[in-house]
Amino acid sequence: MRLPRKYLVNRLVTLFLTVWIAATLIWIIPRLSPVDPADIMLGRMAAGAGAVENADAILEQLKENFGLNDPLVVQYVKYLKNIVLFDFGLSTATFPTKVSSLIARALPWTLGLMLLSLVITFFIGNLLGALMVWSHSPRLVRVAIPAAMVFTSIPPILSGLLLMWVFAAKLRWFPLTGAYGLTVEPGWNWAFVQSVLHHGFLPALSIVIVTFGFWALGMRGLMITVQGEDYVKLAEAKGLRPRYILYKYMIRNAILPQITAFALKIGLLIAGQVLVERIFAYNGMGKLLYDAILDQDFPVIQGVSFVIILMTAVSVFLVDLVYPFIDPRIRHEGATS
Amino acid sequence: MTDSGGKPVLTLKDLSIEFPTPQGIVKAVKSLSLTVHLGRRVGFIGESGSGKTTTALGIMQMLAEPGRISGGRIDLGGTDVLGLSDEQMRLTRLSRIAYIPQGAMNSLNPVMRVENQLWDGVVAHEGKIDPDELKRRSGEALASVGLGAHVGRLYPHELSGGMKQRVCIALGMILGPELIIADEPTSALDVVTQRQVMLTLKDVQTRIGSGLILIGHDMGLMTQSVDELAVLKDGVLVEHGTVRQIIESPQHPYTQDLISSVPLVGGDSFLNPSTRAAAPERDSREPLLRFENVSKVYGEVTALHPVSFTLQGDTPQIISIVGQSGSGKSTMGSIMLGFNPPSTGRVLFEGHDLLRINAAETLKFRKNIQAVFQDPYACFNPFYRVRHALRYPFKRFGLARDEAHIQAKMEEACGAVGLDPDLVLPRYPHQLSGGQRQRLIVARALMLSPKLLIADEPVSMVDASLRATILSNIYDLKDKYGISILYITHDLATAYHVSDYVMVLFKGHVVEAGPPKQVIGDPQHPYTQLLINSIPWPDLHRSWGRDEAGWDPTAEEARAAEAPPKLRGNVPGFDLVVQ
Numbered sequence: 032m033r034l035p036r037k038y039l040v041n042r043l044v045t046l047f048l049t050v051w052i053a054a055t056l057i058w059i060i061p062r063l064s065p066v067d068p069a070d071i072m073l074g075r076m077a078a079g080a081g082a083v084e085n086a087d088a089i090l091e092q093l094k095e096n097f098g099l100n101d102p103l104v105v106q107y108v109k110y111l112k113n114i115v116l117f118d119f120g121l122s123t124a125t126f127p128t129k130v131s132s133l134i135a136r137a138l139p140w141t142l143g144l145m146l147l148s149l150v151i152t153f154f155i156g157n158l159l160g161a162l163m164v165w166s167h168s169p170r171l172v173r174v175a176i177p178a179a180m181v182f183t184s185i186p187p188i189l190s191g192l193l194l195m196w197v198f199a200a201k202l203r204w205f206p207l208t209g210a211y212g213l214t215v216e217p218g219w220n221w222a223f224v225q226s227v228l229h230h231g232f233l234p235a236l237s238i239v240i241v242t243f244g245f246w247a248l249g250m251r252g253l254m255i256t257v258q259g260e261d262y263v264k265l266a267e268a269k270g271l272r273p274r275y276i277l278y279k280y281m282i283r284n285a286i287l288p289q290i291t292a293f294a295l296k297i298g299l300l301i302a303g304q305v306l307v308e309r310i311f312a313y314n315g316m317g318k319l320l321y322d323a324i325l326d327q328d329f330p331v332i333q334g335v336s337f338v339i340i341l342m343t344a345v346s347v348f349l350v351d352l353v354y355p356f357i358d359p360r361i362r363h364e365g366a367t368s
Numbered sequence: 369m370t371d372s373g374g375k376p377v378l379t380l381k382d383l384s385i386e387f388p389t390p391q392g393i394v395k396a397v398k399s400l401s402l403t404v405h406l407g408r409r410v411g412f413i414g415e416s417g418s419g420k421t422t423t424a425l426g427i428m429q430m431l432a433e434p435g436r437i438s439g440g441r442i443d444l445g446g447t448d449v450l451g452l453s454d455e456q457m458r459l460t461r462l463s464r465i466a467y468i469p470q471g472a473m474n475s476l477n478p479v480m481r482v483e484n485q486l487w488d489g490v491v492a493h494e495g496k497i498d499p500d501e502l503k504r505r506s507g508e509a510l511a512s513v514g515l516g517a518h519v520g521r522l523y524p525h526e527l528s529g530g531m532k533q534r535v536c537i538a539l540g541m542i543l544g545p546e547l548i549i550a551d552e553p554t555s556a557l558d559v560v561t562q563r564q565v566m567l568t569l570k571d572v573q574t575r576i577g578s579g580l581i582l583i584g585h586d587m588g589l590m591t592q593s594v595d596e597l598a599v600l601k602d603g604v605l606v607e608h609g610t611v612r613q614i615i616e617s618p619q620h621p622y623t624q625d626l627i628s629s630v631p632l633v634g635g636d637s638f639l640n641p642s643t644r645a646a647a648p649e650r651d652s653r654e655p656l657l658r659f660e661n662v663s664k665v666y667g668e669v670t671a672l673h674p675v676s677f678t679l680q681g682d683t684p685q686i687i688s689i690v691g692q693s694g695s696g697k698s699t700m701g702s703i704m705l706g707f708n709p710p711s712t713g714r715v716l717f718e719g720h721d722l723l724r725i726n727a728a729e730t731l732k733f734r735k736n737i738q739a740v741f742q743d744p745y746a747c748f749n750p751f752y753r754v755r756h757a758l759r760y761p762f763k764r765f766g767l768a769r770d771e772a773h774i775q776a777k778m779e780e781a782c783g784a785v786g787l788d789p790d791l792v793l794p795r796y797p798h799q800l801s802g803g804q805r806q807r808l809i810v811a812r813a814l815m816l817s818p819k820l821l822i823a824d825e826p827v828s829m830v831d832a833s834l835r836a837t838i839l840s841n842i843y844d845l846k847d848k849y850g851i852s853i854l855y856i857t858h859d860l861a862t863a864y865h866v867s868d869y870v871m872v873l874f875k876g877h878v879v880e881a882g883p884p885k886q887v888i889g890d891p892q893h894p895y896t897q898l899l900i901n902s903i904p905w906p907d908l909h910r911s912w913g914r915d916e917a918g919w920d921p922t923a924e925e926a927r928a929a930e931a932p933p934k935l936r937g938n939v940p941g942f943d944l945v946v947q
Contacts, residue, residue: 166433261475267430268469269489269539270461279488280477359523360478 034355046348053340058110061329062103069093071327072123119334124326130334133319138338140210141308141315143227145300148235148242153293155239156246161282163247164254167273176247183244188306191237195310198233205233208312234311246289253285260284287358294350298343374406376445377546377579378427383440385419385426385603396422398603399440404547409573409580411590411611413626414600415831420583421470423600424549428467429457445546463493466540468533468550468569475536476524482535483520486510486542493543509538512575513568514920529693530561534568541572548573551583558692558858559902560921563912566593566904567919585832587630588904591615592912599623615908629833630906631861633888639843639865654719656681656819656852657704657737661713664699664876672696672703673876674713676945681819683941684846686853688863688884690899691873700873701824701856705739706730735765738813740842742825744805748797754808755793762815781811784848785841803834810841814849821845824856839866852941860899864888869939872896874928878946882936892936895928 069090077086094100097120098109113119119130159176162168182190199207211217212226257263258281266280305317312318316335323331355361385397397419404410412420425431427442429449442449444464452460461467469475476485486506491497507517513534524532533553540548550569554562570593573580582594590597590611597614599607599622607620618624650656657679664672673696679687689697702708703715706722715722717733725733741747748757758778759768768774782789785807797805806826813821823842827835843866845851857863863870863884870887872880872895880893891897898921904912933946 261469262477264430265467265469265475265536265539266477268428268461268467269492270458270463271488271492272458275488275492279480283479284477358479360525 034352038355039352042348042351046344049344050341053344054111054114054337055107057333057336057340058107061333066327067099069097069099072126075124114337119337120330122323122328122331124323124328124331130330133331134316134334134338137314137316137319140313141300141317144231144234144308144313144315145238146297147231148238149293149296149300151235152239152243153246153289156243157250157282157286157289159243160247160250161254161277161285163251164258165273165277165281166258167277180244180247182240183242183248185241186306187237187241188310190241191234191307191310194233194237206230210313210315230313234307234313238307249289249292250285253288254281257281257285287354290350290354290357291347294346295343297346298339374408374577376403376443377406378402378404378445378581379441379443380423380427381441381443383423383426383442384438385422385431385435386438387435389434395438396435396603397426400600400603400605401440402598402605402608404579404581406546406579407574407577408596409570409582409594410596410598411594412581412583412598412600413585413587413590415585415833417602418600419603420600421551422603424467424551424581424583427549428461428465430467459493462489462540462545463543464545465547465549466543466545468536468540468548468553470552470555473529473532473556476532478524480523481520482510482522482524482527485535486520486539489539490542505542506538509542510535512541512572513538528561529557530565533557533565537565537569537572541576544576545578547579547581549581549583552585553582554589555584559860559899559904560692562589563902563904564919564921567912569593586904587626587832588906591906591908592904599626612908615906625833627906629836631836631859631865632905633861633864633900633903637865639840650681650718650819652718654716655679656718658716658719659703659713660716662703662710662715663712664696664703664708665711670876671699672710675700675878676713678943679820679852680941681852684850684852685869685939685941686843686846686855686867687942688855688857688867688870689873690857690860690863690870692858692899694875695873696876697856697858697873698824699876701739701822701854704822704854705737706733731765735767735816736819738816738818738821740806740809740813740821740823740826742828744802744809744829745797747809748805750797752796753793754795754797754800757797758793758808758812758815761812765816767816777815778811781815782808784814784844785811786837787811803830803838806830806838807841810838810845814845814851817849818851821851821853822856823853825858826855827862828857828859835862842866860888860903869942871944872899878933878944879928879931880934880936881944881946882934883939886936892934893928894924894931896934898924898928 072093073086073090076089098106101109117131119134121127122130122133125133159179162172163176185193195207198204206212206229210227210230211223212230215223215226217223263276263280266276271280305321307313308315308317309321316338319331320335322328323335380400380402383397383400384395387394387396400419400423402410412423414420422431422435425435426437427444427449429452431437437450444460447460447464449457449460476482483503483506486509487502490502490505503520506520510517510519515531515534515538519527519531519535524535527535536553537550540550548569553569554565557565566589569580569582580594582590584590594611597607597609597611598605599614599620601622607614607618607623614623615627618627655678659675659677661674661676662672663670663674679685689700691697699708703710706715709723717725717729717737720729720733722733748754752760755778758781759774762768762774762777768777778793779789782792787804787807792800792804792808800808810826821842826842827838830838839862842853842855846853855863855866865884867884870881870884871878872887872893874895880887880891880896887896888900891900902912902921935944935946
């Protein structure tokens with residue numbers, strides 16, 4: 032089976048436009064702020080050294096280096112060119128580190144932790160949501176799941192702290208903070224991977240506990256609708272096994288809108304769990320963004336925001352590509368419209 | 369009953385089904401006893417709520433929670449169904465009792481190919497089977513309902529309603545069951561497709577020699593399809609006998625009502641015109657509504673070919689637009705309502721092009737052209753009381769003088785459709801029946817004193833006994849208030865009685881038009897003849913084609929597409945031009 036070309040072109044144009052408009056907004060918004068980044072850098076130098084000589088000359092030099100004296104149009108075009116090359120300039124807070132290398136260092140950690148916990152949450156949440164509705168679920172399951180929903184109302188920092196206190200501080204099963212142990216050498220060796228998994232467990236668990244309810248509740252609503260559909264009634268009348276009906280007739284149809292929600296969540300999850308990364312001192316994108324905001328480090332904020340948007344747009348695009356394969360009705364639409 | 373066919377396949381003995389609710393126990397089926405024999409077709413007829421579907425689901429052991437069987441026995445060819453375990457019951461379904469559900473549109477899994485949905489049923493009963501063998505059996509099943517093997521590779525959305533229902537029949541017979549239960553298998557289909565599907569079902573049932581229970585509310589369809597009739601009312605079997613006994617000498621008054629409520633072409637009218645009111649005063653000399661070469665194209669499909677007509681509006685008339693689903697009749701209605709811009713041509717309301725009118729003109733147009741749609745359940749905002757639904761448009765169009773005026777108007781409108789205003793106005797829509805809601809839609813339209821009412825299938829979702837009432841409410845709008853009406857329907861019998869002029873649409877073309885006594889009473893165009901012949905008459909002497917197994921309307925439709933349109937007589941105030 033092949034996708035209609037028109038459908039592909041359509042989605043690609045949407046992807047490109049989304050990213051372009053968002054990149055432009057990211058560029059405009061900081062320029063509306065009265066704060067001058069060169070001033071901040073100078074202020075930081077002054078704070079470090081006690082006093083700065085030739086302050087005006089240095090300020091002028093910084094502005095020149097950052098290209099802040101160019102006309103806006105030139106700045107914009109340069110910006111677009113750089114962004115295509117993933118060059119977000121230099122961080123002002125940790126001058127002269129490249130923003131792109133800061134992001135490159137943080138991104139794998141967040142992707143690893145967040146994507147993994149999102150995938151786990153997606154599966155657990157949807158399965159539990161489906162079991163809440165399925166008439167053949169054990170009674171215990173149908174009572175226990177709504178009770179577990181209580182966790183959804185706990186803010187992630189609280190659940191994180193609670194988990195840290197129980198499993199790291201009291202039971203000492205897991206390390207308190209950090210992304211990997213100080214004694215292991217980063218690289219593709221078993222000791223390191225083990226350490227990463229060990230360190231990632233608690234933050235991931237705290238995210239799973241507080242977010243599975245989102246998927247479970249959504250799935251529950253979708254399952255109730257699907258349960259009333261005639262094809263589910265006919266499936267039962269066909270004498271199919273209840274578990275087969277659950278997977279192939281009910282979940283298979285109810286999951287479709289959840290997959291779209293999954294794509295949207297991928298972009299948000301980078302920014303969404305800032306506090307979890309913060310309390311576990313996990314050096315991911317959330318922490319990078321958090322620190323950048325505190326330091327008014329505009330290039331980093333810009334770079335992180337762009338990565339978030341790019342990830343969201345790309346994952347939505349990917350879901351659009353996958354969707355026709357999981358829902359034949361979309362293929363039909365794409366072919367005729 | 370004399371000829372009872374083969375040996376008994378299903379015996380119900382004092383079957384009772386109840387639904388415990390917080391308000392107390394609702395008894396849905398009360399002590400029902402009945403026997404179905406192999407090779408016989410038994411119709412369960414009754415209105416919604418009569419317990420016919422509940423009985424079927426009870427036999428299948430598929431009652432929705434909290435329903436339960438509170439007493440009696442179900443015997444399926446010697447097996448005590450109520451004594452079976454869950455797993456035994458699962459194995460009984462499809463292999464011994466097949467169920468064909470009501471919603472033809474939605475009864476197949478949208479993300480699975482048709483053949484997979486035939487295979488999983490077989491595999492669930494017989495275990496793993498060689499794929500080639502499965503393919504052969506699904507192809508055979510599809511062939512027995514007149515569908516090609518390629519249909520198996522398609523997804524449900526690629527099939528028409530009639531094809532989907534035939535797939536369900538193929539599924540029902542694939543394991544050769546002793547009993548088939550078909551729950552209103554044709555309720556969403558037009559007459560021609562209905563005839564084809566019913567003939568297929570009868571043919572399949574005869575071939576496998578099973579018993580058949582056909583559930584429905586249409587006396588005509590029953591007469592054409594079954595051998596015996598069981599009449600249910602409020603969960604009680606009020607009458608049971610052969611079709612001949614029931615049609616020719618119905619004993620129970622309820623059965624007599626059911627038979628007499630079927631409108632017949634040429635029979636006595638259920639309407640009693642009293643007055644003939646003049647049309648409301650108009651401040652324009654232009655015709656009320658005018659189509660100038662209007663057509664509508666969706667992608668590569670032409671839903672409506674160019675048509676022109678003029679409705680003067682000075683002589684109130686009821687114009688019926690009839691045809692099968694997909695004939696373009698609803699497209700025509702939505703173009704008239706301005707919801708759907710025409711692809712070519714212009715729609716003029718009192719001389720103004722609908723696409724070019726300003727806000728004030730639009731408001732006037734909306735007030736003067738009101739609509740009644742098919743689904744009375746979807747037409748109300750569930751959050752507002754009926755009072756709000758009625759008064760809001762009245763105020764919005766600036767017709768209200770004061771509160772007392774609104775109240776008086778609401779009461780008058782409710783009275784006109786035979787509803788007690790004190791009873792219905794304070795209620796929420798979900799507290800009313802479908803029939804009551806549809807009458808309120810008519811009342812709401814009436815309050816605005818429109819000049820034209822567009823009624824798109826206003827009674828197709830309402831119980832048969834209520835149809836006549838609602839149609840006479842609509843008829844009264846013309847008769848007592850002088851409002852012109854465009855009645856869009858697939859039901860030729862009601863169109864025959866209600867209308868002054870009939871247009872028959874076929875694939876977007878007007879094929880025959882004129883006064884109903886000529887067009888429906890004596891059809892000249894082959895397509896109109898096909899439609900009339902497909903009506904299931906509640907008359908044993910007027911057969912639908914009992915022995916026409918594998919009847920296929922394609923040839924007749926092809927002939928109809930060749931024939932030139934037939935324009936019959938005219939009525940004052942309406943002029944139709946067909947290219």
